[in-house]
Amino acid sequence: MSVIRRFTPDERGGFRWEAVDRLRYKEEGSAPFKDVTRQVLFAQPDHASELRYFEVAPGGHSTLERHRHTHAVLILRGHGTVTIGDATHPVAERDLVTIDPLVWHQFQAAPGSALGFLCLVAKERDRPELPPGDGAPPSAAADD
């Protein structure tokens, strides 16, 4: 059905939309992360890809992980950093982040700012891999 779903931020400025559920980022305990939510903005039956929105609360972070599919991210809210392989870079609203297959990566919100980003992914994709042990990426990371 053709529809306009209005942008309706919550009382704390969190990005929300009409008729879009705010979901857990992942199951608690399934992987290390802190203060992240997930919203599926578009998942059309005739599209092979989805557009999802993740929001990391101030000071929070996504899981350090890697996967075979390319990451295609547009920062939609706030600022923070992204770790790609061995390097950490600042990111701000509307920056585009491309992460190659099998490169370890993690998004971190700044201490005083949420970090929200769009992520374009194929509906059928491989599951992320987590680093072994203490959460540090293996030294022989695929992006070396």
Added chain:
Amino acid sequence: MSVIRRFTPDERGGFRWEAVDRLRYKEEGSAPFKDVTRQVLFAQPDHASELRYFEVAPGGHSTLERHRHTHAVLILRGHGTVTIGDATHPVAERDLVTIDPLVWHQFQAAPGSALGFLCLVAKERDRPELPPGDGAPPSAAADD
């Protein structure tokens, strides 16, 4: 290659990104439109879909058209209106617009504001169809 492409608006506030070409919306004369540009933000080899950014200058409009693929749009800049079938609706930053297959549609920037929007599309998609004659959609539009 993993890369961060910074958001670098032009001197007039037009949305631009590092290493992203600003292209013609369509070939001049191929279809009626006014003051629209196109930028391909993501077109990864392993993705079946692309994320594109269209910007309509104040007072401009996209082509009135329809196609078999679903339109999935997120307004990224400014405000204006979207015509879907027989109805015209206001749209503003971050609103989500879904347009069903074969529904006539057109985006219009407000007289005093650019209208920029992300569009998620399959790389392989049907070509848009234009209305016959004077540019008004046939009265028996597919969304009736």
